[in-house]
Amino acid sequence: MSEKHTMNAIEIIAGELVHIQREIPKPQAQQVLIKVHAAGINRPDIMQRKGLYPAPKEASDIPGLEVAGTVTALGSDVTHLKIGDTVCALLTGGGYAEYCLATESLCLPIPQHFSFTEAAALPESFFTVWSNVFDRAQLQANETLLVHGGTSGIGTTAIQLASAFGAKVIITAGSEAKCQFSLRLGAHAAINYKTQDFVTEIKRLTTDKGVNVILDMIGGDYFPRNLQCLAFDGRLIQIAIQNGPKTELNLLPLMLKRLTLTGSTLRAREDNFKSNIAQNLLKHVWPLLNKAQIKPIIDSTYKLKDANLAHLRMESSQHIGKIILEV
Numbered sequence: 001m002s003e004k005h006t007m008n009a010i011e012i013i014a015g016e017l018v019h020i021q022r023e024i025p026k027p028q029a030q031q032v033l034i035k036v037h038a039a040g041i042n043r044p045d046i047m048q049r050k051g052l053y054p055a056p057k058e059a060s061d062i063p064g065l066e067v068a069g070t071v072t073a074l075g076s077d078v079t080h081l082k083i084g085d086t087v088c089a090l091l092t093g094g095g096y097a098e099y100c101l102a103t104e105s106l107c108l109p110i111p112q113h114f115s116f117t118e119a120a121a122l123p124e125s126f127f128t129v130w131s132n133v134f135d136r137a138q139l140q141a142n143e144t145l146l147v148h149g150g151t152s153g154i155g156t157t158a159i160q161l162a163s164a165f166g167a168k169v170i171i172t173a174g175s176e177a178k179c180q181f182s183l184r185l186g187a188h189a190a191i192n193y194k195t196q197d198f199v200t201e202i203k204r205l206t207t208d209k210g211v212n213v214i215l216d217m218i219g220g221d222y223f224p225r226n227l228q229c230l231a232f233d234g235r236l237i238q239i240a241i242q243n244g245p246k247t248e249l250n251l252l253p254l255m256l257k258r259l260t261l262t263g264s265t266l267r268a269r270e271d272n273f274k275s276n277i278a279q280n281l282l283k284h285v286w287p288l289l290n291k292a293q294i295k296p297i298i299d300s301t302y303k304l305k306d307a308n309l310a311h312l313r314m315e316s317s318q319h320i321g322k323i324i325l326e327v
Contacts, residue, residue: 009097033073038120039095064095068119105275111289121296121322141166143212223247238263297321
């Protein structure tokens, strides 16, 4: 590591992203220090900035849940990484900075021929999709997955991963351009929720059978409509609540169709849980990335000092894929 003792970073002050200088952190026993080359922007960062999603107690107050960079210092118990290794990592915070700490087991090698920018787009979306769609919902080949928000970072990842493992994907999106992009990416069908009723369309597309799994980031009034879209033994996975946390629930379809309703957040889960996801990704997904069979979709990049512009881009909902800070 260089003789530098301070680093550029972004701090949240009164709901604003402010460029500051901080001490470079020192890794604890199972951590590594990463010189950050790129960091991903995610919806939880927006919520944290607005005071709606405080960082876990032990996490850095600096926002940023995923990075790609170079290992520059090792904690005393680190065994598999060495100084100079290039990695992408899932964080509980701290990514909007020149340096950040990451748990060794949550660092993954950068796939072959990937830039740091591309690698920074992987951890949050790929951990989330694998954990929810494949572990919790147990999506199988030949089943149908409905993804609300099909052109988000999560959505573009879900389309590719579900398709790669033999499932059929239907998405909803808010423009014709987004729908067309999703179809080119591998979605079987795309529904423009601004001009079409997705319940009616799902019934038409599945000849009234419904879909097996729904990955939903919307919540609120989507909930009862999702139940109408599910097939017998269908599974609804709730991972965000952009339309709010409250809804009305009719228990009858739950019983008649034997539905499973579940949800999760990833950030607050313990490292051991996330380490298991990392190992599954390394085994099942990294070979696909190395062969360029799937890839992260990058919408746009911004300099660290322009993090506020990156947030505005995400809040506009005009983006397709990931928004990345280049450090």
